[in-house]
Amino acid sequence: MTVSVKICGLSTEDTLEAAIGAGADYAGLVFFPKSPRNVSLDRAAELATLARGRIAIVALTVDADDALLEAIKTRVAPDFFQLHGRESAERVADIRRRFGARIIKAVKVGSLADIEASRAFEAAADIVLFDAPPPGAPDALPGGNGVSFDWRWLAKAQPRPDFMLSGGLDPDNVRLAIATSGTASVDVSSGVERSPGVKDPDLIARFVRAAKLEPVAARAAEEDRHGPHR
Numbered sequence: 001m002t003v004s005v006k007i008c009g010l011s012t013e014d015t016l017e018a019a020i021g022a023g024a025d026y027a028g029l030v031f032f033p034k035s036p037r038n039v040s041l042d043r044a045a046e047l048a049t050l051a052r053g054r055i056a057i058v059a060l061t062v063d064a065d066d067a068l069l070e071a072i073k074t075r076v077a078p079d080f081f082q083l084h085g086r087e088s089a090e091r092v093a094d095i096r097r098r099f100g101a102r103i104i105k106a107v108k109v110g111s112l113a114d115i116e117a118s119r120a121f122e123a124a125a126d127i128v129l130f131d132a133p134p135p136g137a138p139d140a141l142p143g144g145n146g147v148s149f150d151w152r153w154l155a156k157a158q159p160r161p162d163f164m165l166s167g168g169l170d171p172d173n174v175r176l177a178i179a180t181s182g183t184a185s186v187d188v189s190s191g192v193e194r195s196p197g198v199k200d201p202d203l204i205a206r207f208v209r210a211a212k213l214e215p216v217a218a219r220a221a222e223e224d225r226h227g228p229h230r
Contacts, residue, residue: 003211006187008060008082009037009197009202016047016185019202020055021210022076027051028058028189030080031072036197037189048076053068059100066098073099075202081114082129091177093124103124104164108133109149115157122160129187132167152182171206175213186211 007019008028019027019204029044031035039047048057059078061068061220063085072078096103105125107118110133118128132149148168165183170191178186190196192203 003183003207004164004185005211006058006185007192007199007207008058008166008187009035010045010047010190010199011037011039011197012199013050014203015199015204016051016055016202018199019208020051023212024055024204024208024229025185026056026058026187028060028187029076029078030060031064031068032062032084033062040061041071044072045069045075048078056080060084060099062153069095073101080126082106083125084131089124092121095149096124104129106131106166107154108126109167112153112157115153115159118159125194127162127164127185128159129164129166130159131187148177151177154181154183169207170201171210174207174217178211 002013005026005029006026009018009030010027012015016027019153020186029047031044032038038177051057056079057076058080059072060082061084069081078101080102081095081099083095084106085178087105090105094104103125104127105121106129107114107121109115109130115130123130125152132147151165154163154165161184164185164187165177166187167189168191169177169186173184188207192199192207194200
């Protein structure tokens with residue numbers, strides 16, 4: 001199984017090139033002013049021009065209105081809209097129909113029941129992304145908080161198999177997350193940063209290598225660290 005990788009919250013040419021060079025599959029651009037990863041339409045358009053045809057472009061929004069979505073479509077022309085707010089299944093279907101983009105719908109997972117409830121989005125979203133809920137602070141961001149949930153819930157609930165996993169991933173735990181959840185796609189933001197919003201090209205490369213490590217190679221690497229499993 002080849003794992004797909006999304007690097008989210010890119011905002012500079014060098015980190016976008018690092019993601020492409022490492023073999024990432026998706027480049028995420030954040031349109032949410034409260035986020036340290038927020039990019040302007042002008043900046044996003046520049047990055048999209050550099051990325052187009054080399055990596056899938058994902059525009060992340062949070063409960064965006066039609067005016068913002070139309071501006072992003074016109075200026076950036078993303079391959080996907082990632083809807084990371086409280087959008088209903090009906091709103092997701094409307095955005096997909098109205099703007100003609102593929103959809104990644106983020107679902108916050110605080111319990112097994114949240115995964116079961118996510119089935120409501122399966123008809124409207126091309127990919128359902130499971131993320132941890134934000135910490136309790138009222139001003140917490142809806143994503144990119146570096147927290148995770150119990151990945152075993154995904155293996156137990158068995159959602160549509162093309163789901164994407166996010167939340168608290170980094171180069172050191174992504175292999176465990178993949179093995180535990182059964183996901184074929186992973187999404188990382190804060191786990192490849194030096195500080196909030198500042199991506200590290202070396203961490204990006206490490207994350208992609210770890211996520212895409214073939215099972216045999218992964219076992220060999222594990223044995224190199226800990227000795228062969230008996």
